[in-house]
Amino acid sequence: MVARVRNLFSKKVGLGMGAIIVLVAGIALFISRSGDATQPMRFSHKAHLKDAKCKACHADYEKQAAAGMPRLEHCVDCHDGTQSKGAEDVKEEEKLAHYAEKQEEIRWVRLYRIPDHSLFSHRLHVVRGRLECKTCHGPIEASETAPRRPVQAISMDWCMSCHKERHVTNDCNTCHR
Numbered sequence: 156m157v158a159r160v161r162n163l164f165s166k167k168v169g170l171g172m173g174a175i176i177v178l179v180a181g182i183a184l185f186i187s188r189s190g191d192a193t194q195p196m197r198f199s200h201k202a203h204l205k206d207a208k209c210k211a212c213h214a215d216y217e218k219q220a221a222a223g224m225p226r227l228e229h230c231v232d233c234h235d236g237t238q239s240k241g242a243e244d245v246k247e248e249e250k251l252a253h254y255a256e257k258q259e260e261i262r263w264v265r266l267y268r269i270p271d272h273s274l275f276s277h278r279l280h281v282v283r284g285r286l287e288c289k290t291c292h293g294p295i296e297a298s299e300t301a302p303r304r305p306v307q308a309i310s311m312d313w314c315m316s317c318h319k320e321r322h323v324t325n326d327c328n329t330c331h332r
């Protein structure tokens with residue numbers, strides 16, 4: 156009798172655990188599908204672009220394929236104390252000093268990334284092609300908080316339709332090697 160009860164009990168617990176596992180897996184899948192990026196700290200492009208050019212923080216686009224994500228050294232170039240006035244902003248800014256103390260990079264989550272089988276160069280598009288950042292990244296200069304997803308979805312069709320419009324080659328092996 157005791158054994159049967161225990162058996163029943165463990166079956167119920169088993170079912171309960173099963174349901175929880177399914178639920179947790181479901182939530183994890185939902186989060187990964189929705190693809191929303193949560194950044195390690197607050198950041199406003201709008202507040203910064205009054206004084207700074209894009210290359211103050213994305214240092215590589217004139218010379219390289221990558222535009223470059225901001226490194227801590229770019230932030231502490233300007234942030235030597237408190238640049239902000241509001242209490243909330245000052246609190247957020249203090250995080251920079253903590254990162255600097257620990258000599259730790261801020262791990263920004265990247266939103267724009269094409270697969271390794273495809274080639275893209277910022278230098279080619281921005282310097283040689285003279286395209287503006289916002290043609291491909293939308294009005295990021297107006298964002299007051301970090302965007303949680305790409306403003307412009309990147310797909311092969313999107314690359315190719317601009318190339319077609321501007322009479323740039325669409326040979327498969329210019330973008331795939």
Ligand code: HEC
Nearest residue numbers: 198203207208209212225263265266267288292296301302
């Ligand atoms: C003072 C530093 C700073 C300046 C100046 C700056 N950015 Fe950023 N940028 C960041 C930070 C920090 C992030 C990551 C957090 C976020 O998305 O807000 C970022 C993210 C981005 C991203 C998303 C990259 C990815 O794949 O996740 C794009 C695109 C971008 N910036 C474009 C620009 C453009 C265009 C300009 C100039 C008009 C510019 N940024 C100026 C600091 C800066």
Ligand code: HEC
Nearest residue numbers: 197198199202207211225229230233238239240244247248
């Ligand atoms: C060109 C100088 C400069 C650079 C580079 C710079 N900042 Fe700032 N930052 C400022 C100034 C000035 C303010 C105050 C802006 C205001 O209140 O109008 C500020 C404000 C802030 C604030 C509070 C307001 C907000 O955006 O939420 C945070 C947080 C911040 N900066 C983070 C960063 C990070 C992270 C980096 C590096 C990716 C960075 N800053 C790079 C000059 C700079």
Ligand code: HEC
Nearest residue numbers: 209213216221222223224267268269275280286287288291
């Ligand atoms: C022709 C479209 C196009 C233009 C113009 C463009 N980008 Fe990008 N950007 C992309 C693509 C595509 C990626 C993803 C690249 C990859 O995964 O290799 C990207 C990625 C990025 C990233 C992520 C980090 C990195 O190193 O790649 C940043 C930051 C960025 N761009 C900033 C800029 C800035 C700043 C400008 C203007 C100076 C700019 N982009 C102009 C298409 C563009």
Ligand code: HEC
Nearest residue numbers: 273274275279283284290313314317318321323324329330
């Ligand atoms: C808004 C327009 C636009 C978009 C979007 C765009 N490109 Fe381009 N692309 C250009 C232009 C213009 C050039 C020619 C630059 C030059 O040499 O003057 C070019 C050139 C290139 C080249 C070099 C072609 C050659 O002649 O060797 C490659 C590779 C390339 N793009 C890849 C991509 C990829 C990959 C994407 C998407 C992730 C993309 N482009 C999206 C406009 C665009």
Ligand code: HEC
Nearest residue numbers: 269270273309310311314315318324325326327329330331
């Ligand atoms: C202008 C650049 C460009 C050209 C030209 C181009 N591709 Fe792509 N291709 C891309 C990019 C960027 C991706 C990745 C898109 C993404 O992340 O969804 C891609 C993805 C792919 C994929 C993977 C599809 C997937 O769902 O992951 C295949 C296969 C492919 N391309 C084949 C081709 C073939 C075949 C041609 C010639 C007819 C071609 N591509 C021409 C840029 C290009």
